[in-house]
Amino acid sequence: MRLVLVGPPGAGKGTQAEFIASTLSVPKISTGDIFRANVSQGTPLGLEAKRYMDSGGLVPDEVTINMVRDRLAEPDAADGFLLDGFPRTVPQATALDKMLADAGTALDLVLELVVDNDEVIRRLSGRRTCHNCGKIWHVEFDPPTKEGVCDRCNGSLYQRDDDKPETIAERLRVYERDTAPLADYYGAQNKLVGIDATGPVEDVTARAIDALRSYG
Numbered sequence: 001m002r003l004v005l006v007g008p009p010g011a012g013k014g015t016q017a018e019f020i021a022s023t024l025s026v027p028k029i030s031t032g033d034i035f036r037a038n039v040s041q042g043t044p045l046g047l048e049a050k051r052y053m054d055s056g057g058l059v060p061d062e063v064t065i066n067m068v069r070d071r072l073a074e075p076d077a078a079d080g081f082l083l084d085g086f087p088r089t090v091p092q093a094t095a096l097d098k099m100l101a102d103a104g105t106a107l108d109l110v111l112e113l114v115v116d117n118d119e120v121i122r123r124l125s126g127r128r129t130c131h132n133c134g135k136i137w138h139v140e141f142d143p144p145t146k147e148g149v150c151d152r153c154n155g156s157l158y159q160r161d162d163d164k165p166e167t168i169a170e171r172l173r174v175y176e177r178d179t180a181p182l183a184d185y186y187g188a189q190n191k192l193v194g195i196d197a198t199g200p201v202e203d204v205t206a207r208a209i210d211a212l213r214s215y216g
């Protein structure tokens with residue numbers, strides 16, 4: 001299955017992507033994770049991306065599209081994938097459609113996680129991520145047993161640089177302006193399915209899997 005997960009910053013895309021991808025046995029491809037890995041390795045791509053990420057803006061389409069094209073060409077993505085955080089602009093969506101059409105395939109479904117801004121702000125302000133395995137925690141909604149330490153691998157947890165209040169506000173503005181129009185783009189293709197992303201993580205996962213079953 002070829003899937004895209006969209007939703008505002010902090011909607012729970014990364015959290016749900018992990019469960020959904022393992023349920024479907026497809027690779028999870030997160031552009032945010034790829035950029036952050038490049039930032040921490042200090043690659044030229046990371047240095048360029050960091051300028052945009054730190055201010056809450058988007059990395060330019062051309063850079064992002066080329067990166068995704070390379071990633072989708074890897075063998076593990078040949079039979080399906082779950083894209084998390086891409087596309088995020090209409091030009092990126094158009095480029096993805098073209099990439100897949102050139103390969104003789106197409107997207108199956110776009111799952112939109114729907115949550116309001118107040119919940120997003122609560123989720124982002126308390127998010128902590130494991131340095132070692134990338135597992136996402138929340139100080140209040142999904143706290144690890146020991147503060148600052150990942151239960152899964154014992155790695156230390158960190159707060160993302162872009163989870164500061166002023167950067168969160170800018171990310172939400174950018175989402176409304178550049179990413180929200182994707183709902184119309186995919187709605188017109190009859191591929192958009194919105195699910196309520198509030199409530200416990202397991203409930204959201206169950207709604208997502210149900211939606212995939214009924215449309216898949």
Ligand code: AP5
Nearest residue numbers: 009010011012013014015031032053059085123127137138
């Ligand atoms: P990216 O990493 O994609 O950030 P984002 O879209 O802002 O999304 P987040 O990762 O912040 O949130 P999420 O929806 O994954 O939520 P999570 O599961 O962590 O991108 C970062 C930056 O990279 C961008 O700003 C941009 O600069 C650049 N970039 C990336 N892709 C790009 C592209 N295509 N084009 C251009 N630039 C790009 O959950 C959040 C918190 O909530 C966690 O603490 C979690 O534990 C908690 N939580 C999750 N679910 C629940 C629940 N049901 N109940 C309570 N708490 C919950």
Ligand code: ZN
Nearest residue numbers: 130133150153
């Ligand atoms: Zn860990």
